């Protein structure tokens with residue numbers, strides 16, 4: 001299988017006043033297409049930073065990121081926004097639904113922003129049906145439980161049928177049982193449909209569900225086996 005994501009010597013520094021904090025120190029890796037890849041690390045280890053770089057939300061201090069044949073680090077901000085819109089789905093710990101839009105409107109929003117409008121309502125309804133929330137389509141997010149909000153967020157991330165889905169601690173704000181159900185759903189909606197899922201998490205238990213596991217520690221990314229994951233500190 002070919003890699004879908006190539007990270008080449010990625011460095012990320014944050015400058016605050018006179019202080020420079022190096023969060024990523026020459027990270028290189030290749031993530032395989034169609035796999036579920038987990039990056040595990042403690043809070044503050046740089047997981048969100050790495051995911052935001054892959055998504056083109058932020059830019060590295062040095063190094064290159066390739067997604068398929070596209071060098072995303074070579075794109076300007078507008079090109080990165082379009083690339084993200086057309087190729088990626090993103091899922092957040094705190095769901096990030098728009099509170100003034102209904103469940104259905106949250107899911108059709110990406111298509112509307114892409115200028116594909118109302119033709120997408122039927123596919124949004126189909127997605128909501130697949131995540132078990134078709135009957136809640138007209139309610140607002142604050143009427144939903146955390147698990148239900150994350151289901152909507154999963155449907156929204158898939159609205160443009162992206163090949164690649166990025167998830168930042170998608171179960172971090174859910175109780176264990178709800179988290180397990182969300183992971184099952186996420187896997188079913190991504191990897192089991194041939195999509196690539198890259199998830200960052202502090203949870204060893206969630207990381208263990210992935211095909212390929214990496215640990216982010218002291219700014220370095222290392223591939224680990226399922227067996228050694230359990231043994232790390």
Ligand SMILES: Nc1ncnc2c1ncn2[C@@H]1O[C@H](COP(=O)(O)OP(=O)(O)O)[C@@H](O)[C@H]1O
Pocket residue numbers: 014015016021023041042043044045046047048049050
């Ligand atoms: N925009 C920013 N400006 C300055 N420092 C940042 C910024 N974003 C993240 N950091 C710092 O980078 C480190 C890694 O943060 P983050 O990627 O959010 O970690 P994680 O997601 O693993 O908890 C932290 O020390 C954090 O304070």
Ligand SMILES: [Mg+2]
Pocket residue numbers: 047048049168169
């Ligand atoms: Mg984070």
